[in-house]
Amino acid sequence: MSDDIQDREDAQGRDDVGDRLARVALTWLAEPGTWSVYGLVDEHGAANALDLLLDGGAPDDRLRRAVAARSGAGDPLAVATEAVTRAERLGARLVTPADAEWPVQVAALRRLAGSGATGRRVDTETAPPLCFWVRGGWPLGEVLHRSVAVVGARAATSYGVHVATEFGYGLADRGWTVVSGGAFGVDAAAHRGALNAGGVTVAVLACGVDRPYPVGNHALFDRIAETGLLLSEWIPGAEPLRPRFLTRNRVIAAGTRGSVLVEAAARSGATQTLRRAYAVGRAVMAVPGPVTSAMSVGAHELLREFPEARLVAGVPHVLEEVGRLGVDLAPPPRGPSRPTDGLDDEATAVLESMPRRGVTGPDVIATRAGLDVRTALRKLALLEELRLVARREGGYAIVPPLARRAGADAGQSPSNRIWTS
């Protein structure tokens, strides 16, 4: 490799690091979702936008005051660097648009710019995210590719909790990622349902991924981080301030193919998520309930006021909606294809018969897949070659996608197929 090329790659590397840290610094200087900040990044790049803001070049007074107040408390780039270090220590990572796992669909939030589409003043806080903090083994973009949000009230009734659990379970069981907040009630129930199905669930937080809120869901967050994802736009250590929940909601709305409202009181924050989902062209769904229940008023309101909102009484109804939209949503240039795309029926059966975690013997796998052991072993060998499963002491285990990618980066591999088409 010539020195020239080496220099260029170093410069490129420095630029990448600069962009990443600048994005973090910007979310610390001003709240995520701020349109004026997003506009500067869009036009000048994150590093230049940061310089501009620190030089007092904020395009509006409100932002200028915010930047002045924050930058007095520390050097934004130092804060960002420390945040990255801190995140690494606790097993979290920073994801920016430069990463292959960036969920491109959140760019749909650009449609909300100045549109007043959601009819609330928070329109000023609906700009697309600059970066995400992620805890968990799955690549963010792939996990969100086939995802549905299940949202609703903290003060859910037993009916709401039951329905949210069923929906979470049913969606996960059919291979869909469940996305929700981290609150008690509907959010927690949806996650639990997905976890019970052995599926992937994503909790989108309004605080640092190191201190998920509320603390009462501590054990649940641990399980989600182990088998799904914890996600946030705020740096580790950030507090769950009240307005952040509304800002966070736009990620739930735009990051998924559709949102299901399970229970909500009249004019609740959860219905706001649905209104944003609608504004960015996602499927808007609501589960009805007894008209005698105050916690179903929000869902009924939504169904009455939004002709596009669909009543869903079960998971098949949800799949009808998000399935229909799927084609339009898959972003053609970066749409992930999957390593499983070319598998034959038997190999697919083998793969699907394996639990997401732990080691399983080939005889058990064969029985579950409905194949003889010899065929199962042949297909397991194929899957091993594709880095979809790994041979372990006592049998085979699923290879989580991130591990697949890491392995691929080390050697020659077809695994980039996950990220580029």
Next chain:
Amino acid sequence: MSDDIQDREDAQGRDDVGDRLARVALTWLAEPGTWSVYGLVDEHGAANALDLLLDGGAPDDRLRRAVAARSGAGDPLAVATEAVTRAERLGARLVTPADAEWPVQVAALRRLAGSGATGRRVDTETAPPLCFWVRGGWPLGEVLHRSVAVVGARAATSYGVHVATEFGYGLADRGWTVVSGGAFGVDAAAHRGALNAGGVTVAVLACGVDRPYPVGNHALFDRIAETGLLLSEWIPGAEPLRPRFLTRNRVIAAGTRGSVLVEAAARSGATQTLRRAYAVGRAVMAVPGPVTSAMSVGAHELLREFPEARLVAGVPHVLEEVGRLGVDLAPPPRGPSRPTDGLDDEATAVLESMPRRGVTGPDVIATRAGLDVRTALRKLALLEELRLVARREGGYAIVPPLARRAGADAGQSPSNRIWTS
């Protein structure tokens, strides 16, 4: 009066009687709702249509066989005459299109002719009615002018019964007539709600008005006949045969401004009423329920499949729908104007403060109306002059519309304003 005029009036009277008896005879010969019979009546008049059928001139084999079978069992006109006598004995009356109280809106069923609009083979049984048998003191047309159907399952849950009662009460309380069948469950609950509000409720039967079915609702039917109406297309003594319920449903659908489905299993008979209501341009409404309840599947199905169906969670939602449609539905040439149309606010307050039944003292009326006793007495005198109230031992009572008309026929009176504009 000259002999000439007397002769003409006699001839006219004979024609009227002939038409009325012929209509009854036709509903006995062939089931109400039969399109071929309706077509003959429409073209030749009822008396000629009857002659034609009895001479073997039925336009199709099915009808010809039906006529042959029935006419072997008796002389249709004799049966009709006996039915009228029998009806009079039990306080029922025959209503035909020649009567001022005929509910003109049922003609909307003509739209169903051959349209297949309801997607069922029963389209052959959806022709407009030829006549009605009525038990109860209110003029049919006036009572149905501002009416809403509340329909649903016999096997309603306690939730469905609760909601139907609330809707029946709320509609009646706001001056709307409630219309339903006579079944257990939702039908009975809707009637009870209306009765509890002191309102008018109409039970549309699929059998003779002298033997309302089911017998278990006997006491309820008696209360309805006293303060509302029992209604049927079948002659007294007719049995509640299974297909008659579906035929009957079209009267509920077309006779009201809209239908509310409270609870129904998947693909139930009640949803069929709603589909017909939709086909004749009436408001279609459904009350959601828990998605965990089999008895709410019908309502959710309807809301999902009919974009025009509206979710209603309470009476105000219903009024929003039927109020909106009201203007379009009032048939301009025969639309009833009301004797109350020209009343001032104080007189209206007095009238509205009076219970539908029983005698109330002027001091009580004044208090309820929020007026001093002298003003109340002045307005009561005005209302008495308009035959809207009558002075009785101990106070004043509302004059039921039928009594108003009878009184008017005896002397000079403005009461025709009820029926013609």
